[in-house]
Amino acid sequence: xxxxxxELSLVPLHQHPExxxxxxxxxxxxxxxxxxxRLHALQRSSDAFPTCLALLRTPVPTEPACPRSLxxxxxxxxxxxxxxxxxxxxxxxxxxxxxxxxxRQLMEATERYARAHGFCCLHLSTHDKQQFYAHLGFVPxxxxxxxxxxxxxxxxxxLQAFAVPSSPTTAAPVVLAAPHxxxxxxxxPPPPPLPPPSRTGRGPxxxxxxxxxxxxxxxxxxxPIFWMKKDI
Numbered sequence: 001x002x003x004x005x006x007e008l009s010l011v012p013l014h015q016h017p018e019x020x021x022x023x024x025x026x027x028x029x030x031x032x033x034x035x036x037x038r039l040h041a042l043q044r045s046s047d048a049f050p051t052c053l054a055l056l057r058t059p060v061p062t063e064p065a066c067p068r069s070l071x072x073x074x075x076x077x078x079x080x081x082x083x084x085x086x087x088x089x090x091x092x093x094x095x096x097x098x099x100x101x102x103x104r105q106l107m108e109a110t111e112r113y114a115r116a117h118g119f120c121c122l123h124l125s126t127h128d129k130q131q132f133y134a135h136l137g138f139v140p141x142x143x144x145x146x147x148x149x150x151x152x153x154x155x156x157x158x159l160q161a162f163a164v165p166s167s168p169t170t171a172a173p174v175v176l177a178a179p180h181x182x183x184x185x186x187x188x189p190p191p192p193p194l195p196p197p198s199r200t201g202r203g204p205x206x207x208x209x210x211x212x213x214x215x216x217x218x219x220x221x222x223x224p225i226f227w228m229k230k231d232i
Contacts, residue, residue: 006057008071010109013052014045022070023054030092049086049147050077053113055093055106071097072106076114078147079123085229086114087146088124107136111232123229127219130226141229143217 013019024038045052055071072093079085088110093102114122123144126133219225 006059008105008109009056009058009068010053010106010113011056012045012047013042013054013073014047016054019054019056019070023052023073026070026073026092026094027090029095045075050075052090053110055102055109070094071102074106074110076110080145080147082121082144084119085121085123085144086119087144088122089146091124103132104136107133111230115232119232121229121231123227125225125227127223127225130228133228133230136230138228138230140215141227143227 011019013023020039020042023042024035027033027038027042028035042052044050052073052075054073056068057071058068073090074088074092075090077087077089079087088107091103091106093106111122122138123141124133124138125143215224215226217225217227
Protein backbone atom coordinates (compact mmCIF):
# COMPACT_ATOMS: atom_id res chain seq x y z
CA UNK A 1 0.00 0.00 0.00
CA UNK A 2 1.42 3.40 -0.98
CA UNK A 3 2.07 5.91 1.80
CA UNK A 4 -0.49 8.60 2.51
CA UNK A 5 0.07 11.95 0.83
CA UNK A 6 1.43 14.51 3.22
CA GLU A 7 1.96 18.21 3.63
CA LEU A 8 5.27 19.61 4.85
CA SER A 9 5.75 22.93 6.57
CA LEU A 10 8.76 24.75 8.02
CA VAL A 11 7.93 26.80 11.10
CA PRO A 12 9.97 29.01 13.47
CA LEU A 13 10.31 27.22 16.77
CA HIS A 14 9.78 30.38 18.85
CA GLN A 15 6.33 30.69 17.31
CA HIS A 16 5.47 27.10 18.23
CA PRO A 17 6.60 26.47 21.82
CA GLU A 18 4.64 23.24 21.84
CA UNK A 19 7.43 21.79 19.66
CA UNK A 20 10.25 22.61 22.07
CA UNK A 21 10.24 19.27 23.88
CA UNK A 22 10.16 17.25 20.65
CA UNK A 23 13.03 19.26 19.12
CA UNK A 24 15.10 18.92 22.29
CA UNK A 25 14.62 15.16 22.20
CA UNK A 26 15.51 15.01 18.49
CA UNK A 27 18.77 16.91 19.05
CA UNK A 28 19.65 15.03 22.23
CA UNK A 29 19.08 11.69 20.50
CA UNK A 30 21.58 12.63 17.81
CA UNK A 31 24.23 14.52 19.77
CA UNK A 32 23.64 13.96 23.44
CA UNK A 33 23.70 16.77 26.03
CA UNK A 34 21.03 17.09 28.67
CA UNK A 35 17.46 17.88 27.73
CA UNK A 36 17.63 21.00 29.91
CA UNK A 37 20.62 22.35 27.99
CA ARG A 38 18.96 21.62 24.67
CA LEU A 39 15.76 23.34 25.76
CA HIS A 40 17.71 26.39 26.91
CA ALA A 41 19.42 26.70 23.52
CA LEU A 42 16.20 26.19 21.57
CA GLN A 43 14.44 28.83 23.64
CA ARG A 44 16.95 31.40 22.39
CA SER A 45 15.42 31.17 18.91
CA SER A 46 14.04 34.49 17.67
CA ASP A 47 13.32 36.50 14.54
CA ALA A 48 16.56 38.40 15.27
CA PHE A 49 18.59 35.17 14.87
CA PRO A 50 19.69 32.58 15.55
CA THR A 51 16.40 31.12 14.39
CA CYS A 52 15.52 27.47 14.98
CA LEU A 53 13.19 25.98 12.37
CA ALA A 54 11.18 22.76 12.58
CA LEU A 55 10.05 20.76 9.56
CA LEU A 56 6.63 19.22 10.17
CA ARG A 57 4.54 16.77 8.19
CA THR A 58 0.79 16.33 8.26
CA PRO A 59 -0.99 13.50 6.42
CA VAL A 60 -3.76 14.76 4.13
CA PRO A 61 -6.64 15.23 3.99
CA THR A 62 -5.90 17.28 7.09
CA GLU A 63 -8.25 16.67 9.97
CA PRO A 64 -8.38 18.40 13.36
CA ALA A 65 -7.57 15.11 15.08
CA CYS A 66 -4.58 14.41 12.83
CA PRO A 67 -1.43 15.55 14.67
CA ARG A 68 1.60 17.00 12.96
CA SER A 69 4.83 15.09 13.45
CA LEU A 70 8.34 16.50 13.69
CA UNK A 71 10.51 15.58 10.71
CA UNK A 72 13.64 17.64 11.24
CA UNK A 73 15.35 20.72 12.62
CA UNK A 74 17.73 23.39 11.34
CA UNK A 75 19.20 26.55 12.87
CA UNK A 76 20.06 29.74 10.98
CA UNK A 77 22.57 32.27 12.31
CA UNK A 78 23.85 35.60 10.99
CA UNK A 79 27.29 35.74 9.33
CA UNK A 80 29.70 38.41 10.58
CA UNK A 81 30.46 41.06 7.98
CA UNK A 82 27.90 39.62 5.52
CA UNK A 83 24.45 41.09 6.25
CA UNK A 84 22.84 39.21 3.35
CA UNK A 85 24.14 35.77 4.42
CA UNK A 86 23.03 33.11 6.89
CA UNK A 87 24.87 30.14 8.35
CA UNK A 88 23.08 26.77 8.33
CA UNK A 89 23.75 24.42 11.25
CA UNK A 90 22.22 21.79 13.53
CA UNK A 91 20.61 20.10 10.54
CA UNK A 92 19.00 16.82 11.54
CA UNK A 93 16.22 14.51 10.34
CA UNK A 94 14.51 12.06 12.70
CA UNK A 95 16.26 8.70 12.45
CA UNK A 96 13.07 6.79 11.65
CA UNK A 97 12.44 9.07 8.66
CA UNK A 98 15.85 9.07 7.01
CA UNK A 99 16.39 7.83 3.48
CA UNK A 100 13.07 9.26 2.23
CA UNK A 101 14.27 12.57 0.82
CA UNK A 102 13.39 14.67 3.86
CA UNK A 103 16.93 16.01 4.13
CA ARG A 104 16.65 17.60 0.70
CA GLN A 105 13.17 18.92 1.46
CA LEU A 106 14.40 20.39 4.75
CA MET A 107 17.22 22.23 2.96
CA GLU A 108 14.97 23.43 0.13
CA ALA A 109 12.43 24.75 2.64
CA THR A 110 15.27 26.47 4.51
CA GLU A 111 16.35 28.21 1.29
CA ARG A 112 12.80 29.45 0.70
CA TYR A 113 12.64 30.75 4.27
CA ALA A 114 15.93 32.60 3.89
CA ARG A 115 14.93 34.17 0.56
CA ALA A 116 11.59 35.26 1.97
CA HIS A 117 13.45 37.10 4.72
CA GLY A 118 15.72 38.97 2.32
CA PHE A 119 18.86 36.83 2.40
CA CYS A 120 20.69 35.77 -0.74
CA CYS A 121 23.45 33.39 0.40
CA LEU A 122 23.73 30.37 2.71
CA HIS A 123 26.95 29.11 4.30
CA LEU A 124 27.62 25.84 6.11
CA SER A 125 30.37 23.46 7.14
CA THR A 126 30.49 19.67 7.10
CA HIS A 127 32.94 16.88 7.79
CA ASP A 128 31.51 14.20 5.53
CA LYS A 129 28.29 15.34 3.79
CA GLN A 130 29.90 17.58 1.17
CA GLN A 131 28.58 15.44 -1.70
CA PHE A 132 25.02 15.78 -0.41
CA TYR A 133 25.33 19.56 -0.29
CA ALA A 134 27.08 19.68 -3.66
CA HIS A 135 24.02 17.98 -5.18
CA LEU A 136 21.92 20.78 -3.71
CA GLY A 137 24.05 23.43 -5.41
CA PHE A 138 26.53 24.30 -2.65
CA VAL A 139 30.12 24.99 -3.71
CA PRO A 140 33.42 25.12 -1.78
CA UNK A 141 33.98 28.39 0.08
CA UNK A 142 36.18 30.04 2.66
CA UNK A 143 35.37 29.89 6.40
CA UNK A 144 33.04 32.46 7.88
CA UNK A 145 32.36 33.65 11.43
CA UNK A 146 28.96 33.36 13.05
CA UNK A 147 27.23 36.05 15.11
CA UNK A 148 26.00 34.20 18.24
CA UNK A 149 23.08 36.50 19.10
CA UNK A 150 21.86 39.76 17.63
CA UNK A 151 19.56 42.27 19.26
CA UNK A 152 16.59 43.28 17.10
CA UNK A 153 17.66 46.90 17.59
CA UNK A 154 21.17 46.31 16.23
CA UNK A 155 21.59 47.50 12.62
CA UNK A 156 22.88 45.04 10.04
CA UNK A 157 26.01 47.16 9.58
CA UNK A 158 26.98 46.34 13.15
CA LEU A 159 27.61 42.74 12.11
CA GLN A 160 31.07 43.84 11.00
CA ALA A 161 31.99 44.47 14.62
CA PHE A 162 31.79 40.74 15.25
CA ALA A 163 34.41 39.94 12.62
CA VAL A 164 37.28 39.97 15.15
CA PRO A 165 38.49 36.35 15.49
CA SER A 166 38.12 34.70 18.86
CA SER A 167 39.49 31.48 20.25
CA PRO A 168 38.68 28.37 18.20
CA THR A 169 36.05 25.93 19.36
CA THR A 170 35.64 22.30 18.49
CA ALA A 171 33.60 21.90 15.33
CA ALA A 172 30.96 19.22 15.77
CA PRO A 173 29.49 16.70 13.32
CA VAL A 174 25.88 16.84 12.21
CA VAL A 175 23.66 14.48 10.26
CA LEU A 176 23.60 16.67 7.20
CA ALA A 177 26.21 19.22 8.22
CA ALA A 178 28.93 19.30 10.89
CA PRO A 179 28.89 16.86 13.87
CA HIS A 180 27.83 17.70 17.45
CA UNK A 181 26.49 21.25 17.02
CA UNK A 182 27.47 23.52 19.90
CA UNK A 183 24.76 25.05 22.03
CA UNK A 184 25.95 28.45 20.86
CA UNK A 185 27.37 29.03 17.35
CA UNK A 186 31.17 29.04 17.43
CA UNK A 187 33.31 31.99 16.48
CA UNK A 188 35.51 30.64 13.70
CA PRO A 189 39.15 31.77 13.49
CA PRO A 190 40.72 32.86 10.20
CA PRO A 191 41.54 29.94 7.87
CA PRO A 192 45.10 28.59 7.77
CA PRO A 193 47.30 29.32 4.73
CA LEU A 194 46.20 27.33 1.72
CA PRO A 195 48.47 24.43 0.71
CA PRO A 196 49.77 24.05 -2.87
CA PRO A 197 47.08 22.81 -5.30
CA SER A 198 46.67 19.06 -5.28
CA ARG A 199 47.86 17.19 -8.34
CA THR A 200 45.65 14.19 -7.73
CA GLY A 201 41.93 13.84 -8.12
CA ARG A 202 39.70 16.73 -9.11
CA GLY A 203 41.11 20.20 -8.67
CA PRO A 204 39.74 22.78 -6.23
CA UNK A 205 36.90 25.03 -7.25
CA UNK A 206 37.92 28.41 -8.61
CA UNK A 207 38.66 30.93 -5.89
CA UNK A 208 38.86 28.35 -3.07
CA UNK A 209 41.42 25.90 -1.75
CA UNK A 210 39.13 22.91 -1.53
CA UNK A 211 37.09 20.55 -3.64
CA UNK A 212 34.26 18.14 -2.82
CA UNK A 213 36.96 15.52 -2.16
CA UNK A 214 39.59 17.45 -0.20
CA UNK A 215 39.92 20.47 2.06
CA UNK A 216 42.86 22.48 3.44
CA UNK A 217 40.83 23.42 6.52
CA UNK A 218 40.88 21.53 9.83
CA UNK A 219 38.78 21.78 12.95
CA UNK A 220 40.17 22.00 16.48
CA UNK A 221 40.71 18.23 16.51
CA UNK A 222 42.64 18.29 13.25
CA UNK A 223 39.86 16.70 11.21
CA PRO A 224 39.17 17.98 7.68
CA ILE A 225 36.21 20.34 7.51
CA PHE A 226 34.51 21.47 4.32
CA TRP A 227 33.17 25.00 4.11
CA MET A 228 30.49 25.55 1.48
CA LYS A 229 28.06 28.21 0.32
CA LYS A 230 25.17 28.69 -2.08
CA ASP A 231 23.74 31.82 -3.65
CA ILE A 232 20.00 31.65 -3.34
